[in-house]
Amino acid sequence: xxxxxKALFLQNNVQELNLTGFSNIYLGDEFCERLLxxxxxxxxxxxxxxxxxxxxxLVTPYLTDKGIDTLxxxxxxxxxxxxxxxxxxxxxxxxxVLQNYYPDIRLVLGRILxxxxxxxxxxxxxxxxxxxxxxxxxxxxxxxxxxxSFLRENNISSLEFNRYQHLAATQEQLKEFGFFSHIYYxxxxxxxxxxxxxxxxxPSYMHSATQNCYKDCKKxxxxxxxxxxxxxxxxxxxxxxxxxxxxxxxxxxxIDRIIYNDFLSFPHQSESEIIE
Amino acid sequence: MKISAPFDTAEEVLLLIKAGADxxxxxxxxxxxxxxxxxxxxxxxxxxxxxxxxxxxxxxMIAKKYNVPVYxxxxxxxxxxxxxxxxxxxxxxxxxxxxxxxxxxxNLIPSIKRLKKTSKIIxxxxxxxxxxxxxxxxxxxxxxxxxxxxxxxxxxxLKDILKEAxxxxxxxxxxxxxxxxxxxxxxxxxxxKIGFKNLYKSKYKYxxxxxxxxxxxxxxxxxxxxxxxxxxxxxxxxxxxxxxCREKFxxxxxxxxxxxxxxxxxxxxxxxxxxxxxxxxxxxxKWLLSKxxxxxxxxxxxxxxxxxxxxxxxxxxxxxxxxEKGYINDDNFEQRGKHIIRIIHxxxxxxxxxxxxxxxxxxxxxxxxxxx
Numbered sequence: 329x330x331x332x333x334k335a336l337f338l339q340n341n342v343q344e345l346n347l348t349g350f351s352n353i354y355l356g357d358e359f360c361e362r363l364l365x366x367x368x369x370x371x372x373x374x375x376x377x378x379x380x381x382x383x384x385x386l387v388t389p390y391l392t393d394k395g396i397d398t399l400x401x402x403x404x405x406x407x408x409x410x411x412x413x414x415x416x417x418x419x420x421x422x423x424x425v426l427q428n429y430y431p432d433i434r435l436v437l438g439r440i441l442x443x444x445x446x447x448x449x450x451x452x453x454x455x456x457x458x459x460x461x462x463x464x465x466x467x468x469x470x471x472x473x474x475x476x477s478f479l480r481e482n483n484i485s486s487l488e489f490n491r492y493q494h495l496a497a498t499q500e501q502l503k504e505f506g507f508f509s510h511i512y513y514x515x516x517x518x519x520x521x522x523x524x525x526x527x528x529x530x531p532s533y534m535h536s537a538t539q540n541c542y543k544d545c546k547k548x549x550x551x552x553x554x555x556x557x558x559x560x561x562x563x564x565x566x567x568x569x570x571x572x573x574x575x576x577x578x579x580x581x582x583i584d585r586i587i588y589n590d591f592l593s594f595p596h597q598s599e600s601e602i603i604e
Numbered sequence: 605m606k607i608s609a610p611f612d613t614a615e616e617v618l619l620l621i622k623a624g625a626d627x628x629x630x631x632x633x634x635x636x637x638x639x640x641x642x643x644x645x646x647x648x649x650x651x652x653x654x655x656x657x658x659x660x661x662x663x664x665m666i667a668k669k670y671n672v673p674v675y676x677x678x679x680x681x682x683x684x685x686x687x688x689x690x691x692x693x694x695x696x697x698x699x700x701x702x703x704x705x706x707x708x709x710x711n712l713i714p715s716i717k718r719l720k721k722t723s724k725i726i727x728x729x730x731x732x733x734x735x736x737x738x739x740x741x742x743x744x745x746x747x748x749x750x751x752x753x754x755x756x757x758x759x760x761x762l763k764d765i766l767k768e769a770x771x772x773x774x775x776x777x778x779x780x781x782x783x784x785x786x787x788x789x790x791x792x793x794x795x796x797k798i799g800f801k802n803l804y805k806s807k808y809k810y811x812x813x814x815x816x817x818x819x820x821x822x823x824x825x826x827x828x829x830x831x832x833x834x835x836x837x838x839x840x841x842x843x844x845x846x847x848x849c850r851e852k853f854x855x856x857x858x859x860x861x862x863x864x865x866x867x868x869x870x871x872x873x874x875x876x877x878x879x880x881x882x883x884x885x886x887x888x889x890k891w892l893l894s895k896x897x898x899x900x901x902x903x904x905x906x907x908x909x910x911x912x913x914x915x916x917x918x919x920x921x922x923x924x925x926x927x928e929k930g931y932i933n934d935d936n937f938e939q940r941g942k943h944i945i946r947i948i949h950x951x952x953x954x955x956x957x958x959x960x961x962x963x964x965x966x967x968x969x970x971x972x973x974x975x976x
Contacts, residue, residue, distance in 0.1 A: 393761065420741050421733070424740065443792075444681045446681075517794065519789075519795050547861075548858065549857075550857045551856045553855075577649075
């Protein structure tokens with residue numbers, strides 16, 4: 329199948345990008361408020377969007393009070409610009425603030441909050457290849473009606489997914505209620521913490537207000553050889569990821585937007601080409 | 605400051621109340637949930653839950669005699685069908701006199717309030733609150749108390765949230781002596797949800813607890829440092845019921861160079877362990893948090909032995925009593941905590957178990973809090 333929209337999660341090397349076929353640029357981070365873009369990074373991304381006629385998506389993580397303040401500053405900057413934009417939220421406090429201050433902004437529910445409803449896979453249904461029939465699996469995975477109502481009341485019309493199985497299991501429900509579904513590819517997140525693996529010190533110092541962050545996560549990755557996961561787990565800063573190897577375009581699943589978040593390489597390059 | 609404690613059987617209730625619990629909480633995992641194939645709360649082990657609402661009724665009868673409120677855990681994000689089933693459980697619990705619910709999915713709140721307007725709603729740390737705006741958001745949804753993701757916040761951040769909570773009359777709670785060793789954001793972790801390996805294996809249920817008890821006695825013969833090493837070895841070995849997140853692993857660090865990730869000649873060292881070596885302990889931090897209006901502390905441990913729960917309650921109770929009597933002050937709050945742990949638990953408190961702060965930071969935090 330073809331995806332209706334293709335988005336690129338900006339990593340580095342902005343000038344080298346070939347953005348043909350893309351509709352959105354994603355900027356920001358889902359897991360660390362220290363990686364909310366600076367004003368300069370925002371300017372660059374906005375220029376890139378204007379030059380390539382793309383929409384900007386600002387991705388926000390779970391936030392402390394300090395992070396909320398930074399978010400407000402960034403949004404204040406974006407709304408002055410004449411471009412199409414939206415904000416992905418992964419924190420209910422951010423939803424509340426954005427709706428109060430900027431009621432017209434288009435909000436997208438991020439994959440951290442959507443993935444909280446992954447429990448349908450829990451217990452007996454663990455693992456990738458479920459033996460359940462689609463019907464039974466869907467009844468477990470469908471979002472509760474109260475959650476759907478909540479999203480509609482709050483004008484959230486798009487949901488971002490971490491795993492395509494979760495999206496596939498809920499797609500009929502999403503279609504019925506007119507929601508758009510986005511999927512991150514190829515990196516699914518496994519876990520996140522405010523204890524950053526890259527700040528080598530006693531845990532309590534790791535995220536203290538005075539702790540300097542050298543943003544090593546932009547420069548390094550660590551590959552964890554996991555026997556139990558059955559594949560490599562990639563640790564990037566405070567978050568663990570696994571790489572989805574299936575080609576989503578071959579799946580029979582209605583996906584409105586695919587977000588390429590390959591921090592190892594530009595889309596469609598194989599991992600072996602990247603890691604020596 | 606209230607002490608909230610878990611129970612898994614009706615027989616435990618009286619013992620926990622006598623040990624000093626002000627409030628109790630539990631889960632019910634009835635046979636129907638086995639058919640559904642999921643759990644109604646975040647304790648994915650049958651033995652961490654009551655088995656029926658009859659047992660809950662018996663527990664409530666005892667608790668009511670002592671005016672101790674009981675809360676039911678409904679803290680799991682469930683799909684449509686299971687969510688409807690959970691509401692039936694909630695309805696049953698209300699009918700037999702439950703005082704409130706610990707929920708993770710705030711979308712349950714309107715339904716609970718429709719069933720009983722005065723039901724107390726406690727928001728689980730599985731729906732973590734990191735900022736004051738989220739606190740107000742939850743308050744507007746009808747949350748009465750919030751369990752803060754204490755191990756993911758600095759004291760400064762916690763202080764701001766607690767101050768805001770006081771302003772909007774929201775009760776707050778953090779885990780007290782706790783067995784949570786994980787450093788991940790509990791509510792956002794998918795290691796268990798996508799189930800590469802289940803968190804607890806039932807076959808370990810009895811064997812594990814017996815082996816642990818034997819080991820505890822054996823380890824007494826070793827020196828403290830050796831004891832610690834052995835415990836860590838067991839924890840990271842295949843002897844322990846593992847999840848993929850607790851697996852021992854080797855990580856290779858790659859550096860980005862000229863657009864590609866390459867192996868480093870001189871490997872950079874990062875701290876990858878995603879768990880605390882031992883259970884963390886927040887006993888003496890009650891002093892710091894009482895200054896900013898913390899309402900309750902929560903004893904973690906549904907599924908743990910009654911003996912362990914009683915010790916944890918007694919520790920928290922003893923410390924809060926000493927605070928109330930004025931025996932604890934800025935100069936001795938750590939020493940008193942350490943002393944109480946040594947007396948009740950029989951081991952020495954280690955700085956590294958203090959998951960928030962070691963001594964020097966404690967002092968710094970205290971200074972800052974006193975400046976408020």
